[in-house]
Amino acid sequence: MGNAMILFVDDEKDFRFLSIRQMKRNLKNQQYEFLEAEDGEEALALLKGGLKPSLMIIDYAMPRINGVELLRIIDAEYPDLRNIPRIMISGYIRHEEMQRESQALKCTFFEKNLDADFYIQLCRHIESRIK
Secondary structure: OOOEEEEEEOOOHHHHHHHHHHHHHHOOOOOEEEEEEOOHHHHHHHHHOOOOOOEEEEEOOOOOOOHHHHHHHHHHHOHHHOOOOEEEEEOOOOHHHHHHHHHHOOEEEEEOOOOHHHHHHHHHHHHHHOO
């Protein structure tokens, strides 16, 4: 099996950079590739171009197309991607609503931050979902 492709969608460029660097450190014994999108529109363009990710990490709050809208579009237009593992992240405090929406869209929800424990938990979840 080749490298697993993780699509990371977040409008904060610095957060994407730091997160991918930290995840690569934590996943160093595994073969993972990361592809970035700065918003839902860019993610959809990648999917339209044929990208078939092994897992998606999607920020909840983004301009133009937020994470929930993005997943609803993916479910409607890319039925072959409905069962790909999904992680919704957010740093905002309306967690209960976000968690309900995430569960309805078959996502695991993580509170977004730069704490080392966040990345440890996130990477453990990634490893458990990609075999």
